[in-house]
Each structure stands twice: as structure tokens, then as C-alpha cells.
Amino acid sequence: MQPRKLGSAGIRGIIGAGLAPENAIDFACAFGTLANGGRVVVALDTRFSSEMLHQAVISGLQSCGCEVHDLGIAPAMLLSFAILELKADGGLLIGGGHQKESWNSIVPWGGNGAYLNSIQLRELFDIYYGRRFIACKWNKIRDVVPVPESIRKQYFDVLCRAVDTETIKKAGFTVICDFCNGSGSVLAKEFAERFGLNLIPINNILSGILPHDPEPRPHSAFQVQSLIKALKSDAGFVFNSDMSRVSLVSDTGETLSEEFSFPLGTNYLLGKAGEKNLRVISNICTSKILDDVVARHHGILEKHITGQSNIIDYMEETNAFISGEGSGSFTSSDWLPGFDAIYASAVILEAMAATEKTLSELVNELPRYHIVKRTVDSSSMHAYNRIRAIRSHFRDARICEIDGLRLDWKDGWVSVRASSTEQVIRLISESKDKELAEDRALEISTLLENMN
Amino acid sequence: MNRALHTLKFSEAGVRGVVGDSLTPQLASSLASTFGKYTGCGRVIVARDTRNSGKMLEQAVIAGLLAAGCQPLILGIVPTPTAQLTVTHFKASGGIVITASHNPVEWNALKFIGPHGTFLDTRESAELFDIFTQGNLDYCSERNYKRLRYENNAFKLHMGRIFKEIDVEAIRARKFKVAVDCCNGVGALYSRSFLEELGCEVVSIFDRPNGIFERPPEPLPENLAELEKAVKTHNCVVGFAHDPDGDRMTLVDNDGRALSPQYTISLAADHMLSENPGPVVVNIQTSRMVEDIAASYGCDVFYSKVGEINVVDMMIEKNSEIGGEGNCGGVIWRRLHPGRDSYAAMALILEMLALTNETMSEICASMPVYFNLSEKFRCGAFQAREIIYELRKRYCNYECVTFDGLRISMPDGWALLRGSNTEPALRLTVEATTRKQAQKLLDRFSNEVKTFKS
Numbered sequence: 052m053q054p055r056k057l058g059s060a061g062i063r064g065i066i067g068a069g070l071a072p073e074n075a076i077d078f079a080c081a082f083g084t085l086a087n088g089g090r091v092v093v094a095l096d097t098r099f100s101s102e103m104l105h106q107a108v109i110s111g112l113q114s115c116g117c118e119v120h121d122l123g124i125a126p127a128m129l130l131s132f133a134i135l136e137l138k139a140d141g142g143l144l145i146g147g148g149h150q151k152e153s154w155n156s157i158v159p160w161g162g163n164g165a166y167l168n169s170i171q172l173r174e175l176f177d178i179y180y181g182r183r184f185i186a187c188k189w190n191k192i193r194d195v196v197p198v199p200e201s202i203r204k205q206y207f208d209v210l211c212r213a214v215d216t217e218t219i220k221k222a223g224f225t226v227i228c229d230f231c232n233g234s235g236s237v238l239a240k241e242f243a244e245r246f247g248l249n250l251i252p253i254n255n256i257l258s259g260i261l262p263h264d265p266e267p268r269p270h271s272a273f274q275v276q277s278l279i280k281a282l283k284s285d286a287g288f289v290f291n292s293d294m295s296r297v298s299l300v301s302d303t304g305e306t307l308s309e310e311f312s313f314p315l316g317t318n319y320l321l322g323k324a325g326e327k328n329l330r331v332i333s334n335i336c337t338s339k340i341l342d343d344v345v346a347r348h349h350g351i352l353e354k355h356i357t358g359q360s361n362i363i364d365y366m367e368e369t370n371a372f373i374s375g376e377g378s379g380s381f382t383s384s385d386w387l388p389g390f391d392a393i394y395a396s397a398v399i400l401e402a403m404a405a406t407e408k409t410l411s412e413l414v415n416e417l418p419r420y421h422i423v424k425r426t427v428d429s430s431s432m433h434a435y436n437r438i439r440a441i442r443s444h445f446r447d448a449r450i451c452e453i454d455g456l457r458l459d460w461k462d463g464w465v466s467v468r469a470s471s472t473e474q475v476i477r478l479i480s481e482s483k484d485k486e487l488a489e490d491r492a493l494e495i496s497t498l499l500e501n502m503n
Numbered sequence: 504m505n506r507a508l509h510t511l512k513f514s515e516a517g518v519r520g521v522v523g524d525s526l527t528p529q530l531a532s533s534l535a536s537t538f539g540k541y542t543g544c545g546r547v548i549v550a551r552d553t554r555n556s557g558k559m560l561e562q563a564v565i566a567g568l569l570a571a572g573c574q575p576l577i578l579g580i581v582p583t584p585t586a587q588l589t590v591t592h593f594k595a596s597g598g599i600v601i602t603a604s605h606n607p608v609e610w611n612a613l614k615f616i617g618p619h620g621t622f623l624d625t626r627e628s629a630e631l632f633d634i635f636t637q638g639n640l641d642y643c644s645e646r647n648y649k650r651l652r653y654e655n656n657a658f659k660l661h662m663g664r665i666f667k668e669i670d671v672e673a674i675r676a677r678k679f680k681v682a683v684d685c686c687n688g689v690g691a692l693y694s695r696s697f698l699e700e701l702g703c704e705v706v707s708i709f710d711r712p713n714g715i716f717e718r719p720p721e722p723l724p725e726n727l728a729e730l731e732k733a734v735k736t737h738n739c740v741v742g743f744a745h746d747p748d749g750d751r752m753t754l755v756d757n758d759g760r761a762l763s764p765q766y767t768i769s770l771a772a773d774h775m776l777s778e779n780p781g782p783v784v785v786n787i788q789t790s791r792m793v794e795d796i797a798a799s800y801g802c803d804v805f806y807s808k809v810g811e812i813n814v815v816d817m818m819i820e821k822n823s824e825i826g827g828e829g830n831c832g833g834v835i836w837r838r839l840h841p842g843r844d845s846y847a848a849m850a851l852i853l854e855m856l857a858l859t860n861e862t863m864s865e866i867c868a869s870m871p872v873y874f875n876l877s878e879k880f881r882c883g884a885f886q887a888r889e890i891i892y893e894l895r896k897r898y899c900n901y902e903c904v905t906f907d908g909l910r911i912s913m914p915d916g917w918a919l920l921r922g923s924n925t926e927p928a929l930r931l932t933v934e935a936t937t938r939k940q941a942q943k944l945l946d947r948f949s950n951e952v953k954t955f956k957s
Contacts, residue, residue, distance in 0.1 A: 065644075065645075066642070066643075066644060066645045066648075067570065067641070067642030067643055067644050067645075068642070068644075071536075071570055071640075071642050072532040072533075072536065072563070072566040072567050072569075073529050073532060073533055075566065076527075076528045076529045076532055076563060076566070077529060080528075080529075098645065099645050099646065099648035100569070100570075100645050100648050102569065102648075102650075102651060103565075103566045103569035103570050103648065104566070106562040106563070106565040106566040106569070107532060107562070107563065107566035107567075109559075109562050110528040110531075110532070110559050110560070110561075110562035110566065111528050111529075111563075113528075113558070113559040113562070114522075114523075114527060114528045114559055152645055152646070153644060153645035153646070154645075186523045186524065186527065187523055188522070188523040188609070189521075189522040189523055189554070189555055189556045189608065189609045189611070190555055190608075190609075190715075191523075192522070192555050192556055192558075192559050194558070195558070259645065259648070
């Protein structure tokens with residue numbers, strides 16, 4: 052099988068082997084056809100191949116007669132903001148996001164500033180597979196319009212109204228931000244200025260060189276961790292390269308699981324709102340910390356299919372207050388319809404400032420679970436059957452199959468699902484008991500490997 | 504039949520098609536990747552003309568080149584000869600020019616330049632297309648991507664090289680008043696400053712670089728009424744008419760009379776041979792005027808197949824300094840770079856005017872007089888060859904040249920029949936010393952061709 056995936060996060064693949072310029076142009080033409088030659092905003096990240104995809108995508112969109120607005124190197128939610136601001140019909144985001152080197156992707160966004168939902172995606176993929184695109188006449192091709200830099204200022208103006216900027220400012224935090232050499236560092240200076248932060252940026256060169264695993268996880272937080280005490284910082288933020296996810300390093304130097312980011316934000320936002328029955332949307336493989344936090348505030352937690360597209364769409368559909376995923380991302384109805392690590396970081400800073408607690412103190416208010424995340428190679432036709440076959444091995448568990456397979460026991464749970472962004476099966480096991488979580492993960496990963 | 508099948512044309516003149524129909528960004532990108540691989544994944548020059556579709560195709564080409572592991576060096580809108588000369592200057596392994604030259608505005612094309620700054624020849628083009636057909640390229644991996652580079656002063660380089668070879672001071676001293684018709688092509692960006700650098704007072708028309716051709720883009724006398732008017736109104740000593748990508752040029756004399764494009768190479772050769780006698784190479788669609796001029800200097804003329812690269816190849820073989828394509832106003836001055844260059848042609852003509860002290864019409868009056876006429880018959884490439892084979896039999900008693908179509912020498916002129924490289928057509932060109940005789944020749948061969956028509 053070719054290393055290429057077409058899913059809710061667009062078209063993704065290994066550069067050259069699975070994602071070639073023809074695929075990119077076809078995808079852009081399908082999008083231009085879906086947008087009926089309308090207005091489309093384009094942004095890219097810093098991966099080596101992103102410029103290639105950028106050129107290919109613009110060319111494809113132009114051939115459909117689209118009016119392309121080029122945002123240049125920009126984080127995901129600046130694109131979302133620009134789509135809304137320019138009243139565009141949609142946008143395309145080029146970038147590797149959390150994915151390993153040599154992978155890249157093109158993510159389609161709708162005119163509402165969110166990932167395309169499942170219905171729009173189905174239409175897009177039908178056009179892509181059919182490969183019959185609209186083509187405008189030579190004299191209808193429109194010039195590319197650069198998006199003015201003032202868009203960043205507008206973005207921060209709105210962000211500053213969405214959070215308690217004054218309180219954060221007064222606290223005068225020192226923070227370390229690890230941008231993974233991605234597009235986030237274009238916002239660093241203004242982020243610091245607006246929130247009165249002494250912001251120490253690291254890995255902030257706009258380059259395709261990945262300084263560590265781009266997924267915000269404890270093991271990618273070592274560089275921040277080694278600086279946090281030395282620089283007497285209040286918090287460390289580890290971002291992925293499109294600024295949709297964040298993991299935290301506490302003031303005591305603990306590299307926190309990315310699973311803490313969403314519950315920390317939720318704990319604060321629900322408390323601040325002070326209402327019961329507020330709805331929170333999460334996916335089926337997020338830590339139980341969240342369940343406990345939502346219960347503590349008498350909220351309603353609903354678990355939906357993994358992926359930003361599904362979660363945000365379900366949030367809009369159910370009029371929920373907060374949505375997010377355990378991978379280190381969340382948003383609220385006060386903010387844009389997508390996961391924004393800048394917003395998430397601002398909320399966590401506000402939590403620290405408003406409660407006058409350190410990050411480690413805030414974390415200690417949350418229950419602790421042990422979570423194990425593993426991946427098993429699935430570049431095989433049989434990945435889906437292998438997941439299904441796991442079922443019969445665990446007759447004692449409660450089964451949920453809305454997204455892959457989730458097994459629930461009284462003392463823990465396991466989720467096994469095929470990733471929509473990589474050719475892997477994702478295996479997550481969580482329990483209060485570290486040994487138990489690890490044993491279950493090992494048992495299931497061995498079963499999956501043996502079914503090869 | 505599907506129109507797309509008809510408008511796409513792969514040939515040694517590049518890959519041309521209609522934008523919004525057959526020439527898609529997907530195709531442009533795949534071709535660019537193939538070319539990038541074919542030339543060894545090195546530096547590749549990317550240039551374009553002013554056509555509206557140019558930018559869209561340029562981006563597809565850049566994406567294709569990057570994915571192949573090349574380093575695209577982007578020149579933006581420049582004349583085709585500038586791109587050719589840049590390839591060797593920057594030691595690139597090739598170049599892609601996005602221009603459909605004189606084709607109508609809805610067309611565009613990718614033209615491929617090899618490492619020596621010349622267009623790919625028939626065999627190289629066939630190799631490229633063979634690789635393209637086999638598909639499944641090995642694309643570059645993420646780690647090995649190269650960065651884009653831009654070069655915004657390529658034309659300055661081109662201009663500098665021309666000025667080094669001509670008597671700039673002599674031209675400047677004359678303070679000529681000249682007119683130029685840029686066809687809203689690349690000339691609109693460069694011709695005025697080029698001529699002003701040579702001390703000329705410049706009247707320019709169709710000088711917006713927007714790619715909207717306000718006259719038919721081929722610089723043929725019948726398309727140059729506006730330039731004729733401009734020359735007359737402003738009392739210019741000469742008028743220059745470009746095609747959209749600046750490789751071909753036609754002259755208007757000081758009386759405001761558009762000359763046949765055959766005069767461009769004839770006058771350039773005359774001027775060149777007057778100082779540096781040597782062999783001349785022209786394609787077989789070139790007027791006998793060149794032969795007469797060369798003879799007056801005791802020089803030889805060699806004929807090549809039609810097509811720039813064919814003339815260039817023979818110029819190298821015959822060690823010829825000057826050559827060209829009479830029928831389309833193409834002048835090749837090998838010392839500058841081996842390709843048709845309307846800027847080199849303008850410089851040579853201005854130098855000629857400056858050094859001879861004669862007006863354009865006086866110079867033309869001293870030239871042997873020939874009349875050219877042509878006619879086009881719609882027919883497929885295969886049928887065209889059948890007709891040519893049959894006529895070769897019918898005219899076997901005449902002196903014939905058969906390496907590219909059929910050129911028959913008649914006592915008072917010649918007739919040439921050949922299949923077009925750029926469209927499904929058979930072209931008949933005749934030349935004679937009087938208009939009447941030319942018409943007679945045209946009628947005669949036109950009737951011959953029509954005997955084949957079903």
C-alpha cells in the first residue's frame with residue numbers, strides 16, 4: 052500500500068512516496084470544484100516539502116478559477132480566523148502538524164472556519180476520486196492575493212477579548228515555548244506582548260528540521276524541561292508544528308502528559324462559568340481525568356469519534372461549551388471552531404493567574420491515572436480485521452465500537468483504532484494501576500502483532 | 504471527438520495546449536518533475552511570458568521541480584532568449600519556459616531548455632516524453648528538498664551581453680527615434696529600457712505586460728498596422744514588432760511599411776557578414792535573399808530543417824556565427840547564445856543603421872526583391888506526409904530538397920510543402936522574384952494539393 056491517507060484531516064502521506072505534486076493538485080482541484088471557484092485561503096508550515104505543496108495547491112485552485120488568498124507561513128487557527136475575516140468559502144492548510152518527518156498533509160477547512168465536516172468531506176472525496184474538476188478559461192484565472200500582516204493583530208485583538216488578558220498580564224509570567232521549528236513562532240512576539248509574558252522561545256527557527264518528535268508528549272518536552280528551573284519559569288509549553296496541540300511542563304519541571312492539557316482547561320473554564328449541565332465533547336480515547344473533572348462540575352460529557360473534524364462538528368451540533376481531545380487540544384464556544392494551542396495556553400495562564408496557583412498546584416488538584424500509548428504498524432489490508440478480532444479475546448469487558456474498539460473494565464479501559472492520519476493502529480490503555488495499564492497494552496499489542 | 508484530444512500537442516517545440524481544457528496544472532507538474540529527473544535533479548531555470556495562465560502554470564512547474572529534487576531558479580516574466588542564456592550563466596542543468604510564443608492567447612506551453620541553453624532537440628524530446636509516459640517517478644524525500652531561488656535581474660545580464668558585442672556608442676550618438684510594438688508580451692517590460700539604453704527616443708505601443716494580445720500575436724506584416732501608423736506619425740527611423748515571448752522580430756521601415764519577416768535575418772546577416780564574413784545557416788523556409796547577400800560577400804549558406812534547435816545544431820556543425828529562420832523573423836547570433844533573440848536582432852539593425860548612414864528604406868531598396876506567399880491546408884500529419892511523398896514523385900525531375908517536407912527549386916523561385924509541427928496542417932510556402940510569378944506558383948501547388956483532397 053502507498054503511504055497515503057485520505058481522511059477527516061485531509062490528504063496525508065509520505066512526501067514523494069504517497070504525496071506527490073499530482074496528488075496535491077488533484078486534491079486542490081477537488082477542493083476548488085467543491086468551492087465552485089470561490090474564495091480560498093491558503094497557509095503552510097515550515098516542513099521542507101511544504102513550499103512544494105503550497106505551489107501545487109495554489110496552481111490547482113487557480114485552475115478552478117478560485118480567488119486564492121495566501122496567508123504564507125501561519126498556524127492552523129490563524130487560517131481559521133482569516134477564513135472568517137475574509138468571508139472565504141474555505142481554506143487549505145499545508146503542513147505536517149504532529150506527524151513525523153517526511154509526512155506532510157493538506158487539510159481542508161470550510162467557510163465556517165472549521166475542518167470540513169463528514170458530509171462535506173464525503174462530497175470532496177467523491178470529486179477527488181472522480182477526478183473531474185472544473186477548469187476555468189484562461190482569461191478567468193485570478194491573481195493570488197497576499198493576506199495583509201495586520202491579520203495577526205486582528206487575531207490577537209479577538210483573543211484578548213476571549214480570555215482575561217488583564218489578569219494574565221498582571222501575573223507577569225515567565226514561560227518557555229517550544230515551537231518545534233513550526234509555524235507557531237510567527238506569533239511568539241505578539242503573544243508575549245499582549246499577555247505581558249517573559250516568553251523564552253526555543254526551537255523557533257522556521258525550518259523543516261524537527262528538533263524532536265513533533266507530537267507534544269512528555270518525551271518531546273525534554274528540552275523545555277531542562278530549562279524550566281534554570282530559567283525560573285512558571286510554565287513550559289510544547290507545541291506541535293501547526294499549533295493545534297500543546298503539552299505542558301510544570302514549574303517543578305515535571306513533563307506532564309499531554310492528556311492534562313484538556314482537563315486543566317476544562318476544570319478552569321467550567322469552574323469560571325459556574326453553571327451546571329454544561330456540555331463537554333471529547334473523543335473515546337481521552338483520559339478519565341476529564342470524566343472526573345466534568346463530573347466534579349456537574350457537566351455533561353459526551354464522547355464522539357476521534358478527530359478534530361468530528362469533535363468540532365459535534366460541538367456545534369450539540370451547542371456544547373467545550374470540546375477537545377486528549378492529544379493536547381481544546382477550544383470553547385468563546386473561541387474559534389478549532390483547536391488552538393495559543394488559546395489553550397492563554398486559558399491555562401489565566402487559570403494560574405486567576406487562582407494564584409502554580410501550574411504544579413493546579414495539576415495536583417486533578418486525579419492521576421497511568422496512560423500508555425502505543426502504535427502498531429498497520430500498513431496492511433488487514434488492519435481493520437485485526438482490530439475487530441481483538442473483541443473476542445476480552446469477553447469480560449464492556450465494548451464500544453463507535454470508533455475502532457473501546458474496552459472498558461471497572462479498573463481501566465483500552466482503545467484500539469486505526470489512525471486516520473498515519474498507517475498505524477493506535478493503542479491507548481489507562482488505569483489507576485500502572486502495571487495493569489501496561490500489561491493490558493502489552494497483551495493487546497502482542498495480539499495485534501501476532502495476527503500479522 | 505473530445506476537444507481536449509485535439510488541443511494537446513507534444514513535440515520538440517514543447518508541450519502546448521489550451522488552458523482550461525487540455526493544459527492542466529497536473530500535466531505541467533508531472534512534465535516538470537519528469538524534466539527535473541531527466542536533467543539530473545539540479546538547478547532548473549523557470550521563466551514565463553505575460554500570459555494570464557502563466558503564473559498558475561509556473562506554480563505547478565515549481566511544485567513538480569521541487570518534488571523531483573531540483574532547485575528551481577525563478578526568473579519571472581522574461582524573454583525566452585533571456586531564459587536560454589541564463590541556463591548557461593547560472594550553470595543550470597536546464598530550463599522550462601512557460602510560453603506558447605505566437606500561439607493565440609488561450610494557449611500556453613512548456614518549452615524545455617537543455618544544459619547548453621538550447622531547446623531539447625527531436626531525440627531529447629522523445630527521450631523526455633518516453634520517461635514521462637512510463638510514469639511512476641522516484642520523487643525526492645522530505646530531507647532532500649531544495650529551496651527556491653529567485654533572480655530578478657536576468658534581463659540585465661542579457662542586455663549586458665548584447666552591449667558587449669555591439670558598438671553601443673555609435674548607436675547612442677545617433678539618438679534614433681524608434682517605435683516598438685510589444686504585443687503586450689515580455690517586451691512591454693524590457694524593450695523600452697533596452698532601446699533607451701541605446702540612446703533611442705522610444706515610441707511604444709501594446710506595451711502593457713498583461714498578456715492580452717490586442718493584435719494577432721504573430722509579428723506578420725498584416726498584423727502591424729498600428730506600428731506602421733506609429734512609425735509614420737512619429738517619424739521614426741525604424742519600427743520593431745515582437746512576438747509575445749521576445750524571440751522573434753519583424754521590422755517596419757522609416758516610411759511606415761511593414762517588411763516581410765524574411766528581412767530580419769537578411770539584414771542582420773548582411774550587416775554581420777560585412778564585418779565578419781563566414782557561413783550562414785537558415786531553415787529551408789528562408790528567402791533566397793540570404794543566399795544572394797551571402798554570395799555578395801563570397802560566403803556559403805547552409806539550409807537546415809525548420810525549428811530553432813535544427814538551425815542551431817547546424818550552426819554549431821558549420822561553425823557559423825549568424826543564422827536564423829526567415830519565415831518567422833528569427834535571428835540567432837551564436838556568440839551571444841545559441842537561440843533566436845529579438846533583442847540581438849534589434850541591436851544589430853540599429854548598429855547597421857548607425858554605421859551605414861542609410862535609411863531603412865534605402866537599405867531595403869538595395870536588397871534583392873522576392874515575394875513570398877503561403878497557404879495552409881488542414882490535414883493530419885500522416886496525410887501530409889503521403890501528399891509530400893506523392894509530389895516528390897511528380898517533381899522528381901526538378902531540383903528538390905527533401906530533408907524537411909519538400910522544397911522544389913523552380914527557375915524563378917521555390918515552393919515548400921511541409922507538415923506543421925504545431926498544428927494538424929500542411930503548409931505551402933512559395934517565393935518568386937515577382938508577385939505575379941509567386942501567385943502563379945502558389946496556385947500551381949495549391950491545385951496539386953487539392954487533387955488529394957477527398
